[in-house]
Amino acid sequence: MNVALVGTSSFDRFFNLAHDQLQRRGHSVARFLTRKDLLAAVDALQSLEILGASSSFTADRELFAKMPRLRALVSPFTGVEGFDVSAATANGILVANGQITENSVSMAEAAVLFTLASLYDLHGTERYLRENLPRPSQVRARMLMGKKVGLIGFGKIGQAIAERLSAWGVRLVASVRTTRPMPAYVAAQSLDEVLATSDVVIMAAALNPESRGMLDLDALRRMKPDVVFVNITRGGIVPDDALAALAAERPAMRIALDVFDPEPLKENSPLRDLPNAILTPHMVGHTVESQKRLPEAFCENLLAVAEWRVPEYVVNPSVIETWLRKQDSAQL
Numbered sequence: 369m370n371v372a373l374v375g376t377s378s379f380d381r382f383f384n385l386a387h388d389q390l391q392r393r394g395h396s397v398a399r400f401l402t403r404k405d406l407l408a409a410v411d412a413l414q415s416l417e418i419l420g421a422s423s424s425f426t427a428d429r430e431l432f433a434k435m436p437r438l439r440a441l442v443s444p445f446t447g448v449e450g451f452d453v454s455a456a457t458a459n460g461i462l463v464a465n466g467q468i469t470e471n472s473v474s475m476a477e478a479a480v481l482f483t484l485a486s487l488y489d490l491h492g493t494e495r496y497l498r499e500n501l502p503r504p505s506q507v508r509a510r511m512l513m514g515k516k517v518g519l520i521g522f523g524k525i526g527q528a529i530a531e532r533l534s535a536w537g538v539r540l541v542a543s544v545r546t547t548r549p550m551p552a553y554v555a556a557q558s559l560d561e562v563l564a565t566s567d568v569v570i571m572a573a574a575l576n577p578e579s580r581g582m583l584d585l586d587a588l589r590r591m592k593p594d595v596v597f598v599n600i601t602r603g604g605i606v607p608d609d610a611l612a613a614l615a616a617e618r619p620a621m622r623i624a625l626d627v628f629d630p631e632p633l634k635e636n637s638p639l640r641d642l643p644n645a646i647l648t649p650h651m652v653g654h655t656v657e658s659q660k661r662l663p664e665a666f667c668e669n670l671l672a673v674a675e676w677r678v679p680e681y682v683v684n685p686s687v688i689e690t691w692l693r694k695q696d697s698a699q700l
């Protein structure tokens with residue numbers, strides 16, 4: 369099989385392992401730093417069958433047209449917003465990702481951590497000792513018990529958050545795009561209702577053309593003045609400037625963000641000055657356990673598609689039937 373891995377040295381821990389394992393099984397592996405480098409390798413494009421790249425890589429119709437033999441796109445991570453998944457599906461290309469349990473659960477634990485740290489004003493309170501200030505007389509911590517927690521998006525991470533919070537005495541609601549069976553402890557509600565009535569709003573949706581910019585300033589203004597707003601999925605869903613403006617205008621609001629648009633967060637971003645914000649550089653849910661498992665899962669996905677086996681983490685399962693038929697024609 370001809371495999372290309374595209375990404376800078378920050379992907380070495382994924383790509384070195386994959387390179388090793390694929391080569392040991394007789395596959396040919398080429399490494400490119402950028403999409404531009406890949407596109408410049410015109411001859412290689414014709415014969416490439418598998419592409420490994422992260423969500424910052426653009427895999428679109430133009431690319432697929434240049435890679436007539438491409439059968440699978442594999443990302444080391446969960447988000448695939450750089451991939452045109454519909455076009456991949458239309459071309460019979462299977463998309464696999466790193467949606468491993470360790471990753472979803474770490475992210476869910478991080479969302480719970482952000483929620484509690486915000487409600488209990490952990491970072492504001494901790495400052496008193498670090499700055500050698502007298503203990504404040506005013507209590508700012510608020511309980512989670514009895515609050516309404518609204519999830520936007522109810523995929524693997526959203527469900528893991530709800531499962532964990534179901535033991536905390538909260539009322540759980542989720543805004544979902546399609547009707548589906550929900551666990552007994554979560555009620556489906558419209559996005560407007562979730563925004564207007566929740567004490568805690570947690571963004572758990574994927575970034576895609578539909579969700580990009582979904583929560584603009586008007587939408588955010590519908591939230592309660594003292595809402596806790598958490599985003600651990602993708603910054604592009606909520607414009608940073610809108611969030612910063614609202615949190616500056618509403619001191620009782622608390623926000624906790626792991627993701628921004630663009631990343632890294634701009635040096636002069638107004639978010640950095642907000643006392644009511646917790647900010648982490650896209651790593652609050654990266655744990656020792658998930659970071660150990662991700663490169664292994666990336667290799668397992670690559671080896672599976674190289675051997676025409678359906679990998680464990682498929683983003684576009686509707687393609688599987690066509691994809692398996694491709695195998696029959698490839699082997700004729």
Ligand SMILES: NC(=O)C1=CN([C@@H]2O[C@H](COP(=O)(O)OP(=O)(O)OC[C@H]3O[C@@H](n4cnc5c(N)ncnc54)[C@H](O)[C@@H]3O)[C@@H](O)[C@H]2O)C=CC1
Nearest residue numbers: 446447521522523524525526573574575578579600601602
């Ligand atoms: N900060 C980090 O380190 C990490 C971030 N992520 C991000 O979290 C996202 C979600 O991960 P999973 O839950 O595993 O993915 P998933 O694919 O299981 O769930 C995504 C959910 O988003 C929903 N969704 C998509 N567009 C929507 C819209 N317009 N309105 C409402 N819901 C919408 C989908 O219906 C689906 O339920 C990933 O796409 C990734 O971008 C994932 C892992 C780590």
Ligand SMILES: O=C(O)C(=O)COP(=O)(O)O
Nearest residue numbers: 445446447448466471650
């Ligand atoms: O799994 C995902 O989508 C992630 O966001 C992982 O974060 P990273 O891309 O490793 O910075």
